[in-house]
C-alpha cells in the first residue's frame with residue numbers, strides 16, 4: 213500500500229498556539245463554574261460603538277449582502293487612502309490597497325506573495341505569536357532577533373548584523389504586542405536606511421496605531437522617505453482601535469506589484485472580506501467618535517493604575533508600555549519555586565492557584581516573561597491585583 217499520511221509536513225512544522233492552550237484551560241474552568249479572571253485576551257473588552265453597529269444593521273436591511281470586489285469596496289479603500297494621508301502623511305492610490313479578513317490575513321497575504329522557499333524574514337523578538345508560523349507556512353525561514361537588551365526595540369546595528377544573502381523582509385510591529393513599546397522616529401529612520409541599503413522589504417504592522425499614551429504619537433516607517441515607502445507594506449485594521457475584533461476587517465497598503473499578488477491570493481482563498489464588516493469599517497473610519505476616544509482614555513487609566521501597583525513589586529520588572537494594552541512582565545525571579553520553571557508553568561500556577569489567566573512569554577519568544585492585558589474591566593483588574601499580590605507574597609517567602 214502507498215505510504216499515505218493524513219497531514220502535510222508543512223502543517224506539522226507549525227506550532228499550535230500556546231495562547232489558546234491557556235485560554236482554553238481558563239474557559240474550561242469558567243464553564244465548570246469557577247470565577248476566573250482572564251488577563252490573556254488580546255482584544256478590547258468594549259463592544260463595537262453604536263454608530264458602527266447601526267451602519268452594519270443598515271447594510272443588512274438594505275441588502276448589502278453579496279460578494280464585493282475581492283480587494284474591498286472602492287468607498288472603503290478610498291476612505292483608507294484618505295486616512296493614510298491624514299494620519300500618516302502617506303500618499304497611496306486606491307489600487308495600492310487591499311482590504312482583508314483582518315490584519316492577520318493581510319500579513320499572511322503579503323508573506324505568501326513575496327517570499328520564495330528558504331527566503332529569510334527578520335522578526336524582532338518578542339513578536340506577535342503568528343509571525344514566525346506564517347513565515348513557515350510560506351516555506352520561508354523566520355530569523356528571530358532578541359531585543360530585550362535594547363528596551364525591546366530592534367536596532368539598526370542588530371538588523372545589519374543578521375542580514376544574509378537570503379534576507380527578504382524585515383517585520384516591524386509598533387506599537388508592539390506584547391511589550392507596548394512604540395518605536396521612536398530616530399530608530400525607525402536608522403532601520404529604514406539599512407532596509408533601503410540592502411534592498412529589503414519591510415512589513416510594518418501598525419494595528420495598535422490608535423492606542424498610544426502620554427502624548428506619544430505612532431510614526432509609520434513608510435512615512436520617512438520615498439525610498440522606504442517604495443519597499444514597505446503598511447498593515448493596519450479595525451480590530452483594536454474600534455473594538456471590532458469579531459468583524460474581521462484589516463488592510464494592507466503598498467507597492468501595486470505586491471498588492472496585485474495579494475488580491476490574486478485572496479481571490480483564490482477567501483474572496484472578499486465580509487460585505488457587512490466592510491460597511492461597518494467604512495462607518496468606523498469615516499468619523500471621530502467620542503465613544504472611541506473614551507475607550508482609549510479608559511485603557512490609559514487602567515494602565516496607570518496597574519503601573520502604580522507593579523512599581524511596588526521589587527521581584528518583577530517591565531518596560532513601561534506607551535502603546536497597545538499589555539504589560540510584558542519579567543517573572544523569572546520566581547523560577548525554581550513551587551514547581552515553576554518557565555513562563556508556561558508560571559501561567560499554569562497562576563491559573564490553578566489564583567484563577568488568573570495570563571499569556572506565557574514563550575508564546576512571544578521570551579520565556580522569562582508573562583503578558584497581561586488591561587483591556588478588561590477596572591473591577592477585574594482590582595480583583596486580579598489582590599489575587600496576584602497573594603501569589604507574589606507566597607512565592608517570595
Ligand SMILES: Cc1ncc(COP(=O)(O)O)c(C=O)c1O
Pocket residue numbers: 254313314315316317340385388389417419448449450451457460461462
Ligand atoms: C500585532 C498584531 N498584529 C495583527 C493582529 C491581527 O489583527 P486582526 O484582528 O485585524 O486580524 C493582532 C491581533 O491580535 C496583533 O496583536
